[in-house]
Amino acid sequence: MLKGFKEFIMRGNVIDLAVAVIIGNAFTAVVNSVANSLINPLIASFGGNREIGLAVKLIESNDKSVLDFGAVLTALINFLIIAAVVYFMIMMPVRKVLERRRRGEEPPPPEPTDVELLTEIRDLLRQQQTRGQAP
Numbered sequence: 652m653l654k655g656f657k658e659f660i661m662r663g664n665v666i667d668l669a670v671a672v673i674i675g676n677a678f679t680a681v682v683n684s685v686a687n688s689l690i691n692p693l694i695a696s697f698g699g700n701r702e703i704g705l706a707v708k709l710i711e712s713n714d715k716s717v718l719d720f721g722a723v724l725t726a727l728i729n730f731l732i733i734a735a736v737v738y739f740m741i742m743m744p745v746r747k748v749l750e751r752r753r754r755g756e757e758p759p760p761p762e763p764t765d766v767e768l769l770t771e772i773r774d775l776l777r778q779q780q781t782r783g784q785a786p
Contacts, residue, residue, distance in 0.1 A: 682732050686725045694721040 694705055705721035708714075763771075 678736065679729075679733065682729050685732075686729050690728055691721060691725055694724055 705724070706717050706719040709716040709718065
């Protein structure tokens, strides 16, 4: 039972998913910061000189009766920003890779490094020397 769980956890896609969740969480904090520090003040400025910006208080004595259109607009802008980043940074590259695989046009293997080439040359020279010394 523990062996199966270990194999599940050590799969690459589970680790990738964990990294994606962490990065997504951090990115959400950045978007919220931009929204709260830049977008909300701009939206509130369209509401006039009132303290609540684009909000309407239905009952003057009840603070819970505020319809905050600015907060809804900000949430919508946050969603659009995150959706755009996910689409352009994740979905488009994945689609291109999948299309290449379907067409059989996977990118060529990477060129060997200098160290790999030198090691290969050394091994070939050793093989030639041992062949020349054998009777």
